[in-house]
Amino acid sequence: KAGVTQTPRYLIKTRGQQVTLSCSPISGHRSVSWYQQTPGQGLQFLFEYFSETQRNKGNFPGRFSGRQFSNSRSEMNVSTLELGDSALYLCASSQLSTGGGYGYTFGSGTRLTVV
Amino acid sequence: DQQVKQNSPSLSVQEGRISILNCDYTNSMFDYFLWYKKYPAEGPTFLISISSIKDKNEDGRFTVFLNKSAKHLSLHIVPSQPGDSAVYFCAASKGGGANNLFFGTGTRLTVIP
Numbered sequence: 772k773a774g775v776t777q778t779p780r781y782l783i784k785t786r787g788q789q790v791t792l793s794c795s796p797i798s799g800h801r802s803v804s805w806y807q808q809t810p811g812q813g814l815q816f817l818f819e820y821f822s823e824t825q826r827n828k829g830n831f832p833g834r835f836s837g838r839q840f841s842n843s844r845s846e847m848n849v850s851t852l853e854l855g856d857s858a859l860y861l862c863a864s865s866q867l868s869t870g871g872g873y874g875y876t877f878g879s880g881t882r883l884t885v886v
Numbered sequence: 887d888q889q890v891k892q893n894s895p896s897l898s899v900q901e902g903r904i905s906i907l908n909c910d911y912t913n914s915m916f917d918y919f920l921w922y923k924k925y926p927a928e929g930p931t932f933l934i935s936i937s938s939i940k941d942k943n944e945d946g947r948f949t950v951f952l953n954k955s956a957k958h959l960s961l962h963i964v965p966s967q968p969g970d971s972a973v974y975f976c977a978a979s980k981g982g983g984a985n986n987l988f989f990g991t992g993t994r995l996t997v998i999p
Binding site for chain 1: 890892927928932975977987988989990991
């Protein structure tokens, strides 16, 4: 079965712009989580959606937002981009309502570069 | 505040030898620990996990050891193979759930043929 699909794979934006990233989970998976990966910081949890509802949010500013659609596809949006937002953004989907790292399947990520 | 720490950013090992990757955590509430492996241009893939009620879990060449009193876990790969070369992330969870998954900064393992 198809894995987690993230689009686009690469993105270059300028400071002040906004960006929308997309994630299509594995068919049947209802939980989608987003992580930011930067050198030296590992993977930082952004937020988790389950059945179109944001269940949990990490410690990121309000410029970072997301949503989930009825087909479980999810988008995350970053407004007023800053240079420090340059990172690999990873999406993970899970079938279980409680997620659980062992149930995750990660996508390949979107590499965002802010110039 | 990094609650899960991997203090070695890189490790090089000869093929056939043992690779030992270390991870420390600070939060005693963590009760589930996982290792993920990441190749360039791919997302992390789950490797092995251990519950806090155990001190060892083995899966083929991979063994994870947990020392709760020291808040330390390690991943042993024996024998190491060139295909094991990747970045390894340690993660910890409080009762499961995406919101409770804390990752370390990763260790890049290079297995030299």
